[in-house]
Amino acid sequence: MFHKEGYKIMTVTAIILIAINMISYNLIDTYWIKFAILVLSILFFLLIIQFFRNPKRAAVHNNEHIVSPVDGKVVAIEEVYEKEYFKDKRLQISIFMSPINVHVTRHPVGGKVTYSKYHPGKFLVAWHPKSSEENERTTVVVKNEVAGEILYRQIAGALAKRIVNYAEVDTEVVQGSDSGFIKFGSRVDVFVPIGTKVKVEINQKVKGAVSVIADVAS
Incomplete structure (x- = not known):
């Protein structure tokens, strides 16, 4: 497929x-x-x-779980200041996709899209510290009734020259469903509230729509 x-x-x-x-x-x-x-x-x-493989994934819908939006490896888990939308501190989980990974992006939570914006930019290597702010990227925020607003950002890398984003403001999306595609690369950052339980570790391999990367249950 x-x-x-x-x-x-x-x-x-x-x-x-x-x-x-x-x-x-x-x-x-x-x-x-x-x-x-x-x-x-x-x-x-x-x-x-x-x-361009697009394997079908049987996502188990759970409003307390945030699933990985892509296949890849967790390369960063850190507290950062998110300045585009929230303008406050968030916990960032970054997942890097190698050329052999599936490059479909999937919604990490279900709910209503409240923000969706494309940013043209550079094509620094995905692990460059400034890639999340200077590379071609899209930012999407989905509001979930339990998890609140979850932001994820598709980031192009040195090989990726085209980001496709299907998320449109005010539309309802299903957890694990296709939200876009990054042609030939490269990284997705997920921003969750401070205090959210992280369920993955650095260098852990994850599967889009299947692997739970965070849990908002109190």
Whole structure:
């Protein structure tokens, strides 16, 4: 199962690779060179399509749980000042996606979208300290009846050049459902209230819509 954001890229890539192989077949006489081009084309196409995998996830809906919005590895858990929306201190949980991870972004909680904004920017490596403020990114806030307002931010990295965000203000969203896509990268930050119980550790691998990263139960 592939994400809809990948169909155009996969189709164009397939056409280009087929054309390259047709040209090599007609113009190159050496068999091993033609075979090498074919093998490299297949490997490259497989690399492209794996970026756009969209496995279906059976999210267990729970208003006290905040689930991971993406597949990846937890790289930061820290108290920070969130200056775009809350303008106060929050607990930030950052998840880094490698090129081999699924790049679908999912809603960490269900509820009403109260804020959604795209920011153009740079393409620093995702682990750069300033990437969350200077890179291309989108910020989304979902208001949940138990968890309150939960903010998550898609952040592009050195490879990611396109962020897709489906969240629209005043719409109701379901926990674990698709909220967007980051093409070829790279990181998502989740901001939860201070005092929220964190259920993950640094370097822990998580699955989008499945892994519980925080619990707001008192």
